[in-house]
Amino acid sequence: MHRTIDPRVLYFGTPVVLVSTCNEDGSANLAPMSSAWWVGQSCMLGLDRTSRTTENLARTGECVLNVTPAALVGAVDRIALLTGAPVVPEHKQRKGYRYEPDKFAAAGLSPMPSLVVSAPRVAECPVQLEARVTRTHPFEEEDSGLVAIETRVVRVHVEEELLVPGNQRHIDPDRWDPLVMKFCEYYGDGRHLRPSRLATAWRIPGPTDAVRG
Template identity: 30%
Template structure:
């Protein structure tokens, strides 16, 4: 079967892309509004794109009424956000924060999560999450209806027991969650992880 993307409507494109480009890490983004209201929501059009400088990119859409999603508005207002990682124990809370709450609603409270102070930025981090990356905006591109947000990582919080002596986060100690198409997710576990050394590094 051959499918030309120009013949598809955006919903069909969304289905094909989000079930093909998998698994996607989830940036569980905490922000704060100009008025000091905390916000938390998951985004899986998310990637790390450079280590020097340390950059991530997240693509955020609009609400049905055309307004920018709260996370986008807050990032635009304050220039800061925190990426919190999602592990198996946190999937229900993550899902609660995907609900389209009004801007005045604090999703930390709705999901029963602990906002801990960040060091380099104003938005709080999710205390229950094993890794938090504090970011400042590098630039925001508006492409079509989307906000493509480039962030620079300024500071991180990593649970002590998961950083190994080589400087890597030991993913086998975490059940990190990835997003697949539709309502499907996957888990990174010891059983489905394997090692493959590059030919020049054997």
Template identity: 40%
Template structure:
């Protein structure tokens, strides 16, 4: 019997493969919060982030609209996971109470190190090779229990090892984000190709087709 080309399914999540981020926001008392996230897209200097409506990150951003977006490498996935079921909210929202616990010191719990930002109040995360400072322009309630946050990147910090020397370009051969796919953490595999508009393609050699 022939296998059908496709079958109809109803997965619980649609995280086909998106980057893992650690968002730093500032609490009302001046302390800092870290929120793991993976709903993200970018257009020029603007980011659109998807955040749960009952999360502490969106509550902070509505009051203090600045954040840093830190991209951990795959080797940091356990650090990310260590705070994935924690919240800066106290008390814990009822909808999260069965799984989440309050954590005031997420930097300590995750074993991560804060570094002062240049243009925004929330800190960056030293261990993340790529870091954005950003300011929120708008947060819009979505159809479901989430917000779409539009933020402008005002400064980018990168480890020298992931930058093409003498340029402002991230080297995709050197940079490896953590990819979140159907609740699993992955790194990147081998490169298969690139767009003609790539800033770094001139020094890339692809394997020749057989």
């Protein structure tokens, strides 16, 4: 029997992406997010209007979408509640966010040069998509604080071990284990990987909370 509910979030299972952009002073910003989906050669990103990533995308028009493997769950969680904005918006302060100018170092990840955009790639991510902004759309109500940013992927980098043997255009889905966000919790290979700081900030019970009852 179905039951009508009012869930806090609608994250039924989406891949985690580390979005790298360039700050105004030329330094790199890195932001984990999971409101991303692809059609054709384009990717739509759902972002907070006040985030440093949104600001950088509006100014530079480019980024790298580093699609994250399950093995990097620890790195993602280390920067889940960090922001590159020196003035932390009040709604983020309430969730426990704090300012961190070097999120690559905080995550324990390494920047590497891109080929066609200025933003760096994340060396440890086996899938790296250089992209340019094509359009920005308002999202939900006018005062939602959210935007949907449409990007066009202009260069794709994939670790060779993920490719179908003898085929340089196709990724083997059995070899690719993405980090997935389900209701603010981290999953990979069909299992819960670790507690999530983001879920705690949003006060969303995780699997271990459900077991404790």
